[in-house]
Amino acid sequence: MCWIAIVAVLGLVVGPAAAQPAPDPARTGLGIRLLDAPSDRRDDPRAQVYVVDHVQPGAALSRRVEVVNRTGRAAQVSLYPAAAELTAGSFQVLPGAAANQLTGWIRVSPATLRLAAGASGTATVDIAVPAGTGGGERYAAVMAEIRESSSEEGISIASRVGVRVYLSVGGPKEPVSDFEITTLQAARQPDGRPIVTAQVRNTGGRALDMSGTLSLTAGPGGLSAGPFPAELGTTLPPGGSSPVVVVLDPAIRGGPWVATLTLRSGPLERAAKATVTFPDEAGQQAEPVAAEQLPLVKDPDILVPLAGALIGLIVAVLLYVLYRRRRRDRGDEGPGAQ
Amino acid sequence: MRKALALGTVALSLAGLAAAAAPASAADVTATFTVAAGTLSIATAATSANLGTATTSLTGTTVTGNLPKVTVTDNRGSTLGWNSSVASTAFTSGALTIAASKAKAYIVPTNGPTLTSAALSAVPSTTAIDAATGLTLGAAQVFVTATTTASNSVDYTPTVQVTIDSTVAAATYSGTISHTVV
Numbered sequence: 426m427c428w429i430a431i432v433a434v435l436g437l438v439v440g441p442a443a444a445q446p447a448p449d450p451a452r453t454g455l456g457i458r459l460l461d462a463p464s465d466r467r468d469d470p471r472a473q474v475y476v477v478d479h480v481q482p483g484a485a486l487s488r489r490v491e492v493v494n495r496t497g498r499a500a501q502v503s504l505y506p507a508a509a510e511l512t513a514g515s516f517q518v519l520p521g522a523a524a525n526q527l528t529g530w531i532r533v534s535p536a537t538l539r540l541a542a543g544a545s546g547t548a549t550v551d552i553a554v555p556a557g558t559g560g561g562e563r564y565a566a567v568m569a570e571i572r573e574s575s576s577e578e579g580i581s582i583a584s585r586v587g588v589r590v591y592l593s594v595g596g597p598k599e600p601v602s603d604f605e606i607t608t609l610q611a612a613r614q615p616d617g618r619p620i621v622t623a624q625v626r627n628t629g630g631r632a633l634d635m636s637g638t639l640s641l642t643a644g645p646g647g648l649s650a651g652p653f654p655a656e657l658g659t660t661l662p663p664g665g666s667s668p669v670v671v672v673l674d675p676a677i678r679g680g681p682w683v684a685t686l687t688l689r690s691g692p693l694e695r696a697a698k699a700t701v702t703f704p705d706e707a708g709q710q711a712e713p714v715a716a717e718q719l720p721l722v723k724d725p726d727i728l729v730p731l732a733g734a735l736i737g738l739i740v741a742v743l744l745y746v747l748y749r750r751r752r753r754d755r756g757d758e759g760p761g762a763q
Numbered sequence: 764m765r766k767a768l769a770l771g772t773v774a775l776s777l778a779g780l781a782a783a784a785a786p787a788s789a790a791d792v793t794a795t796f797t798v799a800a801g802t803l804s805i806a807t808a809a810t811s812a813n814l815g816t817a818t819t820s821l822t823g824t825t826v827t828g829n830l831p832k833v834t835v836t837d838n839r840g841s842t843l844g845w846n847s848s849v850a851s852t853a854f855t856s857g858a859l860t861i862a863a864s865k866a867k868a869y870i871v872p873t874n875g876p877t878l879t880s881a882a883l884s885a886v887p888s889t890t891a892i893d894a895a896t897g898l899t900l901g902a903a904q905v906f907v908t909a910t911t912t913a914s915n916s917v918d919y920t921p922t923v924q925v926t927i928d929s930t931v932a933a934a935t936y937s938g939t940i941s942h943t944v945v
Contacts, residue, residue: 453836453916454806461795473800474841486793493802509945518943520850566945579813580923582831583941586805636842657844689842747768 460489479599483556494540506531514667527563560595600630606697608713627661637688639671801838834918856934
C-alpha cells in the first residue's frame with residue numbers, strides 16, 4: 426500500500442513539464458481531408474492534399490473528401506464549393522458561398538451530412554468542364570461548414586474548413602510550371618531576428634505553393650548555418666511575383682554570408698544563391714541582391730529529354746564507329762582480294 | 764565485336780526511345796488511388812460572442828471584446844501550410860444596419876497564435892488587420908498563416924474592436940464573424 430502511494434507521488438513530481446497543455450485530440454473540431462489523387466501525380470505533394478489537375482474542355486473528374494466531426498456534439502455539416510482567388514501572395518477563399526466559373530462546374534454530393542459526435546462521412550466532388558471552355562487555371566475550395574443558428578444575441582461565430590481546388594483547363598499537354606528567384610534581401614526584424622526575403626516570380630503556367638530552405642555558408646570565420654525553413658503560405662499565380670521570407674536564428678550576425686535558397690512547389694525545385702550581409706540594427710534592411718540561379722536539381726521536364734538526347738548522342742557515335750569499321754573492312758578486302 | 768556493337772546500339776536506341784516516350788502525359792484514363800493523409804480541422808471554443816456595451820457619443824465610440832479561441836489542427840503531415848482568414852458581415856438590429864462606412868472591425872490575436880504541438884517551434888505569422896483600414900465588412904482577409912511543415916496545431920484568441928461613428932443609433936446589433944481555414 427505505501428509503495429503505491431510513493432509511486433503516485435513520484436508520478437506527480439517527475440511528470441513531463443509541458444509548456445502548453447496538449448490539445449485534446451478528441452476535440453479538434455470540424456475536419457476535412459482529400460481521399461483521392463491521380464496516379465500520375467504520385468510524386469506531387471500538392472496533389473495529395475489539394476485537388477490539382479489539368480483537363481481538356483469537355484472532360485470530367487471526380488474526387489472524394491472525408492469530413493470528420495470532432496466537435497464533441499452532433500452536427501449538421503453543409504458542403505459546397507466556394508470561389509477562391511490568389512491575392513497578395515496567398516490563396517483566399519471568398520466569403521459565403523461566393524461563385525465563380527469553377528464553382529459552377531463543381532457539384533458536391535451530398536450537400537449536407539448529419540454526423541454524430543466523432544463520426545465521419547464521405548462526399549463526392551464532381552467537376553464537369555463544359556466543352557468549348559477557354560484555357561487557364563481556376564481556383565475554388567470545397568468547404569465543409571457547420572451552420573448553427575444561435576439563439577443568443579450578439580456576434581455569431583461560424584467556422585469552415587476546406588480543400589483547395591487548382592484546376593487547369595487547356596490542350597492535351599499541361600502548362601509547364603516554373604519559377605525564378607530574382608533577388609535576396611537580408612534584413613533584421615523589429616524584434617531583432619535576422620530574415621532573408623526572396624522575391625520569387627512565377628514564370629510558368631500554373632499556380633505554385635512555395636516551400637523550401639535557406640543555408641548560409643562561407644560566413645565570418647568560415648561559419649555555416651542552417652538550413653532554415655522558408656515560411657509557408659505564399660501562393661503565386663502564373664505571372665505573379667511575391668516575397669518568400671526565411672526567418673533565421675537570432676545568433677546570426679553580420680556577414681558576408683553566401684545564402685543558398687532552395688525553393689520547391691510540388692515536384693518542381695529551383696535554387697539560387699547570393700552574398701548577403703545582415704544589418705546590425707533591428708528594423709533595418711540591406712539592399713536586395715540579384716540572385717544567381719544554380720543548376721537544375723529536380724525537373725522531370727528537363728532531365729528526361731536531356732537523358733534521351735544523351736542516349737541519342739551515344740547511339741549516333743556508335744553508329745558512326747560501326748560505319749567506319751565497315752568501310753575499313755571493305756577497304757581491306759578490296760586490295761587483298763586481288 | 765561488330766555484332767556486339769550493333770546489338771549495343773539497338774539496345775541503347777530502344778532505351779532512348781522508351782525514355783523519351785515515358786513522360787507523355789496524354790493519358791486517356793485517369794486512375795486514382797487513396798491517400799492516407801490526416802485532416803485539416805478548425806474548432807472554436809463557442810459559437811457566439813457578446814462584445815459588450817458602448818455608449819453613443821458625439822465623437823463616436825468603440826466596442827471591444829474577445830472572440831472565442833480558435834484552434835486549427837493540421838494532421839496532413841505535408842510540406843504545405845494553411846491559412847486562416849476572417850470575414851464579418853454587416854452589423855444589424857432589426858431594420859437598422861450599421862453601414863460599412865460607419866463601422867470598422869479591427870481584429871488582432873491577443874492570445875497567440877500559439878503552436879501547441881509541432882516538431883518545429885516556428886510561430887505562425889499573423890497579419891494584423893490595420894486599425895486605419897479595418898476589416899472590410901463583407902470581405903475576407905487572411906489573418907493567420909501556418910509557417911511550419913508537418914503536422915501542427917495552433918490556437919489564437921482574436922479580439923475584435925468595432926469603431927462606430929456618432930450617427931449610429933442606440934440598439935443591440937448582431938452580425939456573423941466567420942473563420943475560414945484552407
